[in-house]
Amino acid sequence: MSESFTLTIDGVEVTAQPGQSILQAADAAGVYIPRLCAHPELEAFGACRVCTVKVNGRPQAACTTPATKGMIVENDTPELNEHRRSLIEMLFVEGNHFCMFCERSGNCELQALAYRLGIDAPRHDYQYPARTLDGSHPEVFIDRNRCILCGRCVRASRDVDGKHVFDFVGRGKGKRIWIDAESRLADTPLEGEDKAVEVCPVGAILRKGAAYAAPIGRRLYDHDPIGADIEAKRVGAPAAKGGKS
Amino acid sequence: MSKPRVATASLAGCFGCHMSILDIDDRILQLIELVEFDKSPIDDYKGFTQRCAIGLIEGGCCNAENVHVLQDFRKNCDILIALGECAICGGIPAMRNTIPLRECLAEAYLDGPTVHNPSRRIPDDPEIPRLLNRVYPCHEVVKMDYYLQGCPPPADAIWAALTALLTNRPIQLPYELLKYD
Numbered sequence: 001m002s003e004s005f006t007l008t009i010d011g012v013e014v015t016a017q018p019g020q021s022i023l024q025a026a027d028a029a030g031v032y033i034p035r036l037c038a039h040p041e042l043e044a045f046g047a048c049r050v051c052t053v054k055v056n057g058r059p060q061a062a063c064t065t066p067a068t069k070g071m072i073v074e075n076d077t078p079e080l081n082e083h084r085r086s087l088i089e090m091l092f093v094e095g096n097h098f099c100m101f102c103e104r105s106g107n108c109e110l111q112a113l114a115y116r117l118g119i120d121a122p123r124h125d126y127q128y129p130a131r132t133l134d135g136s137h138p139e140v141f142i143d144r145n146r147c148i149l150c151g152r153c154v155r156a157s158r159d160v161d162g163k164h165v166f167d168f169v170g171r172g173k174g175k176r177i178w179i180d181a182e183s184r185l186a187d188t189p190l191e192g193e194d195k196a197v198e199v200c201p202v203g204a205i206l207r208k209g210a211a212y213a214a215p216i217g218r219r220l221y222d223h224d225p226i227g228a229d230i231e232a233k234r235v236g237a238p239a240a241k242g243g244k245s
Numbered sequence: 246m247s248k249p250r251v252a253t254a255s256l257a258g259c260f261g262c263h264m265s266i267l268d269i270d271d272r273i274l275q276l277i278e279l280v281e282f283d284k285s286p287i288d289d290y291k292g293f294t295q296r297c298a299i300g301l302i303e304g305g306c307c308n309a310e311n312v313h314v315l316q317d318f319r320k321n322c323d324i325l326i327a328l329g330e331c332a333i334c335g336g337i338p339a340m341r342n343t344i345p346l347r348e349c350l351a352e353a354y355l356d357g358p359t360v361h362n363p364s365r366r367i368p369d370d371p372e373i374p375r376l377l378n379r380v381y382p383c384h385e386v387v388k389m390d391y392y393l394q395g396c397p398p399p400a401d402a403i404w405a406a407l408t409a410l411l412t413n414r415p416i417q418l419p420y421e422l423l424k425y426d
Contacts, residue, residue, distance in 0.1 A: 099425035100330050100396035115423050121333050121392035125385060128342035225420055
């Protein structure tokens with residue numbers, strides 16, 4: 001077993017284990033680095049770039065960059081948060097994100113990041129792309145209006161479920177998540193309990209019959225910002241803000 | 246000194262944001278101490294009587310009349326606030342933005358399963374404002390100064406924003422008042 005080592009994130013010394021990414025080391029130390037495509041149970045992918053930090057002055061995705069001894073990492077800086085704000089804003093205008101009726105609202109990681117970063121309105125024009133919805137499956141639907149192409153479902157279906165139901169097709173603006181059947185989600189081996197369904201950070205892949213289970217005020221991000229659970233692990237951290245009800 | 250004037254309008258909205266203004270409850274008594282309402286559905290003034298300090302805009306622009314009203318507000322108000330999701334991103338009405346207008350009208354007046362329209366005519370009376378090709382968020386039509394998110398924005402957020410503007414403080418909403426739903 002090799003030894004643990006230290007790096008600094010925003011001037012604070014953090015202990016890391018060999019093999020950990022910067023993101024994993026930060027999580028373990030109670031330092032929250034915003035992220036969308038990264039998921040603790042899935043292989044790092046580096047698609048969304050929201051977790052971009054500066055490593056010894058150079059921008060790097062924290063989820064795919066291994067932590068190394070003596071690294072100087074900048075994370076919570078005005079410059080990086082401004083970049084993150086831009087990325088989130090672009091994701092909002094690129095799709096059709098109607099939070100007011102979305103079943104994921106309040107539990108959505110995209111929305112929660114926008115709240116945490118204090119986005120009051122996107123600075124870009126909305127694209128209103130024509131996207132498709134597939135409700136053919138008895139347990140699950142996929143609404144591509146809300147898809148942010150994070151690839152979590154692709155990785156979860158391939159690596160955890162062992163099914164490879166989802167994958168990317170197309171390029172650039174035309175890129176989208178497609179399925180391993182001619183046209184209908186119902187014709188795939190997907191099941192409601194699959195990891196691929198659980199890991200969607202937005203309302204693109206959702207289990208049917210489970211909508212609006214928690215009332216407003218008792219949803220995941222109603223009182224505490226996303227990342228508050230990680231920050232609460234920090235030694236000597238104050239209790240999370242806001243009342244848990 | 247006379248009180249600052251506040252005007253409000255509901256464009257392509259559902260009046261939910263106006264309900265949220267009323268939802269400030271008895272603080273509305275404090276509000277009328279602070280401001281005078283001008284053109285607004287609240288007092289039913291149809292036109293501007295004087296220049297206004299603040300204009301609250303609910304809803305985006307789905308027809309020519311919305312554009313006209315919004316431009317009128319921009320001319321007559323020092324500060325314009327986009328109130329709620331529809332004003333900011335088009336909201337529910339903007340769901341038609343992915344479908345060509347001709348198809349929307351055909352579904353509504355000609356081909357829909359419950360349509361009874363023997364004349365096969367899509368309403369075209371000159372009194373009816375012309376629909377735009379799509380629904381436009383307010384900031385794509387005129388310059389907007391502030392955005393209050395929510396569907397509707399919480400009454401506390403409206404109150405916090407108005408009192409901040411009226412007392413020359415920056416608008417700073419606590420985490421729980423920035424919501425998109």
